[in-house]
Amino acid sequence: MLKKRIIPCLDIREGRTVKGVNFVDIRDAGDPVELAKKYVEQRADELVFLDITATIEKRKTFAELVGKIAAEINLPFTVGGGISTIDDAALLISAGADKVSINTSAFKNPGLITDIARRFGSQCVVVAIDTRFTGSDWMVYIDAGNTLTPLKAVDWAKWAERQGAGEILLTSMNADGTKAGFSIEVTREVSSSVNIPVIASGGAGTMEHFREVFVKTGCSAALAASIFHYGEIPIPELKEYLSGKGINVRR
Amino acid sequence: MIALLKYNAGNIQSVQNALTHLGYESIVTDDKEELLAAEKVIIPGVGQARSAMKYLAERGLDKLILSLRQPVLGICLGLHLMCHWSDEGSVKCLGIFDAAVKKFPPFDKVPHMGWNNFSALKGTMFRGVTADEDVYYVHSYYAEISDYTLAICDYVLPFSAAMHRDNFYAVQFHPEKSADTGVRILRNFLEL
Numbered sequence: 327m328l329k330k331r332i333i334p335c336l337d338i339r340e341g342r343t344v345k346g347v348n349f350v351d352i353r354d355a356g357d358p359v360e361l362a363k364k365y366v367e368q369r370a371d372e373l374v375f376l377d378i379t380a381t382i383e384k385r386k387t388f389a390e391l392v393g394k395i396a397a398e399i400n401l402p403f404t405v406g407g408g409i410s411t412i413d414d415a416a417l418l419i420s421a422g423a424d425k426v427s428i429n430t431s432a433f434k435n436p437g438l439i440t441d442i443a444r445r446f447g448s449q450c451v452v453v454a455i456d457t458r459f460t461g462s463d464w465m466v467y468i469d470a471g472n473t474l475t476p477l478k479a480v481d482w483a484k485w486a487e488r489q490g491a492g493e494i495l496l497t498s499m500n501a502d503g504t505k506a507g508f509s510i511e512v513t514r515e516v517s518s519s520v521n522i523p524v525i526a527s528g529g530a531g532t533m534e535h536f537r538e539v540f541v542k543t544g545c546s547a548a549l550a551a552s553i554f555h556y557g558e559i560p561i562p563e564l565k566e567y568l569s570g571k572g573i574n575v576r577r
Numbered sequence: 578m579i580a581l582l583k584y585n586a587g588n589i590q591s592v593q594n595a596l597t598h599l600g601y602e603s604i605v606t607d608d609k610e611e612l613l614a615a616e617k618v619i620i621p622g623v624g625q626a627r628s629a630m631k632y633l634a635e636r637g638l639d640k641l642i643l644s645l646r647q648p649v650l651g652i653c654l655g656l657h658l659m660c661h662w663s664d665e666g667s668v669k670c671l672g673i674f675d676a677a678v679k680k681f682p683p684f685d686k687v688p689h690m691g692w693n694n695f696s697a698l699k700g701t702m703f704r705g706v707t708a709d710e711d712v713y714y715v716h717s718y719y720a721e722i723s724d725y726t727l728a729i730c731d732y733v734l735p736f737s738a739a740m741h742r743d744n745f746y747a748v749q750f751h752p753e754k755s756a757d758t759g760v761r762i763l764r765n766f767l768e769l
Contacts, residue, residue: 331691331692371691400598400760421590422594424591424715424754446623447625448688521683522688544686
């Protein structure tokens with residue numbers, strides 16, 4: 327039985343983890359490699375590293391970090407942030423990333439998804455979609471959520487799949503940071519309209535929220551950041567809980 | 578020395594990292610002498626079957642692989658290449674395993690991506706591994722079950738999670754990305 331995946335997301339700035347973390351037994355919480363190893367021990371299923379500096383001059387620092395992560399952990403991981411050309415993707419994949427996540431650049435350079443998929447395989451291409459409910463529809467936002475596009479999240483996801491995306495990372499801007507639960511409606515809508523896996527993101531605050539998104543939508547994975555980093559929800563406890571509720575997770 | 582076959586596929590670095598962690602020296606090479614002399618050969622990879630077979634044939638590496646007598650491990654695409662045919666680009670493959678590689682029918686999400694377990698574990702490759710352990714898969718094509726199947730995974734339909742014939746071993750999942758369980762399976766192969 328294929329398991330539902332639990333994915334911690336780490337924000338990186340200039341090679342360091344940004345959000346505070348409170349693992350008591352970690353030497354340097356700002357060191358992404360240390361934190362990643364901690365998550366391997368906790369039996370996280372995958373990791374996502376987002377480079378939030380993502381300026382051209384800092385990209386090399388990130389690629390070096392990706393190499394260090396790949397050398398130290400034996401879990402699949404995705405990297406994202408500022409990937410706008412196939413060369414950017416190639417640099418990170420050759421450094422050891424399993425997948426790259428692209429967002430605004432998939433919109434601005436429509437050939438990029440196909441280019442990466444042709445060269446490295448669809449399984450390498452995660453298309454990240456930031457979406458917000460505008461009153462009538464769940465619309466796509468780009469430029470780190472600053473620019474509204476005329477596209478609906480569902481249509482954009484379907485298009486990305488046709489271009490060769492292997493996975494969708496769907497973040498609800500309405501839910502993100504609220505800890506009030508994942509946005510069920512859009513997650514359900516998107517995951518039922520594509521035949522590639524969808525990662526639900528934004529809004530996780532309790533263990534019940536994870537159960538809800540897995541039961542009520544067809545998503546394959548759920549992503550969260552601060553609740554894991556601050557130890558509010560330890561991953562082993564979350565998996566114990568989900569398993570008790572009949573959801574198949576890797577133990 | 579462990580040789581990792583160098584060809585037009587990705588994910589070779591991760592396998593090499595895993596070997597380093599286990600204390601094995603390895604080289605990434607397409608040099609025939611080095612491949613023949615290696616203690617073991619690993620054919621890793623994420624890629625496309627047709628372009629991979631073309632690459633191997635152009636360099637005579639297809640025949641060389643068939644002549645290897647040391648233990649050989651194919652991972653993911655490596656397993657597909659060891660079968661006799663792949664629907665991925667409709668290409669004749671190495672034919673070590675008399676099984677065809679087909680695309681998953683779209684009854685569920687494709688690629689099959691994530692952690693899944695296996696059953697009917699046979700042979701030394703799975704020493705110390707139980708059927709409730711999970712390993713990491715990411716693939717859109719699968720190998721049929723055949724006489725060479727060592728372990729079965731079920732996703733959409735039952736398929737070969739691992740295969741074995743003589744000195745040739747192959748796994749559909751990625752042991753190098755499968756945490757402790759993957760380490761154990763890799764070590765079992767390296768200790769053959």
